[in-house]
Amino acid sequence: MILSALYRYPVKSAQAQSLPASPVGNLGLAGDRRWLVVEAENGRFLTQRAWPRLGLVRASYLADDSLLLESPGLAPLSVPVPAADDGLRGVTIWRDTLRVPDAGDAAAAWLSGLLGKPVRLVYCPESRARYLPNGYGLNSDRAAFPDGFPLLLIGQASLDELSSRVGRPMEMLRFRPNLVVEGAPAFAEDGWKRIRIGAMTFRVLKPSVRCILTTLDPATGERSPDREPLTTLKTFREKDGDVLFGQNLAVDGEGQLQVGMEVQVLE
Structure with missing residues (x-):
């Protein structure tokens, strides 16, 4: 498995920046x-x-x-x-x-x-x-202005599976991840507890709850008339009323991430 993409969002809800590499620390990717x-x-x-x-x-x-x-x-x-x-x-x-x-x-x-x-x-x-929200992470974990957690990871195969079910390609940026991992089976990230990317260790804290924002085209800002991909996600990724896609993470320490780094599941 490899880290296939890195994204940060300097202003919450504004456009993404694709990065070849980035420092990472307590608040997630530098400047996110x-x-x-x-x-x-x-x-x-x-x-x-x-x-x-x-x-x-x-x-x-x-x-x-x-x-x-x-x-x-x-x-x-x-x-x-x-x-x-x-x-x-x-x-x-x-x-x-x-x-x-x-x-x-x-x-x-x-x-x-x-x-x-x-x-x-x-x-x-x-x-x-x-x-961080009560019950998640360590007392030392912090976040700036994401919804709740410093990092969001999505597996490329998970998006590919979703696109197959929707019937057309879905853009990764609809889900605004920081880290994209390639080479794992679809939704394998649901079972991870700790992973290593390069020299850095990350804790998997909870699934990401998805909302109407995923129905906006990241290039145009227009809403999908059929409310996709949320409509399809609800058919197979809904649990206790929440639609889940991706995993929220926290990082131990500080270091550097680079696209292409190996990803290892530790637990």
Whole structure:
């Protein structure tokens, strides 16, 4: 088995970046989901679930670690990383509330114009990262702005099996993984507890619960009229009311990942 792809999402619910290699540590891949768009009025987080235009945002990092925002029809904007204790704003992501630095008025205006709604952009320094959901991981595990866990892994064969059942190819980026593994049977990752990729050890914490976001075309942001692949997933991947696809992970220590590395199941 090999690590066949690496993806990060600098801004939650914006476009993916495909990476040939990446540092990995307590918060997952370096720079992954460290930025979040929230409602200006109450700090509640926004995603493509309700705001598919977020999928038009291409976010990347410049040499000084500032964030470059790009979208069709808008001038690119460079956003400096705010200091960890400057302009703190209360935000809510699912059941978590935290105070994190605001990225400033220029970023807020750029994103508000795109979405047609008053929003702010916030940043999560490592010192303000969230704990994982109760009952999962270790006390030392943290996450920035993913739904709950620092890393998501999907087997390529699992996607291939799903595509076969749907009757047309499904894009991997509908599921927004960080790690894609090739060479394992379909849904083999469901039975893994610990794996090694290169020199790094990862703990498999829980299956990923999927939602309406998977029905959005990652290239266009358009929703599938037949609600695929969620419709098909419900026929064979539903358990206790949740539709499951992929596995959430945490990593032990820090290191480097590179596409092509061997993947070993330890437990």
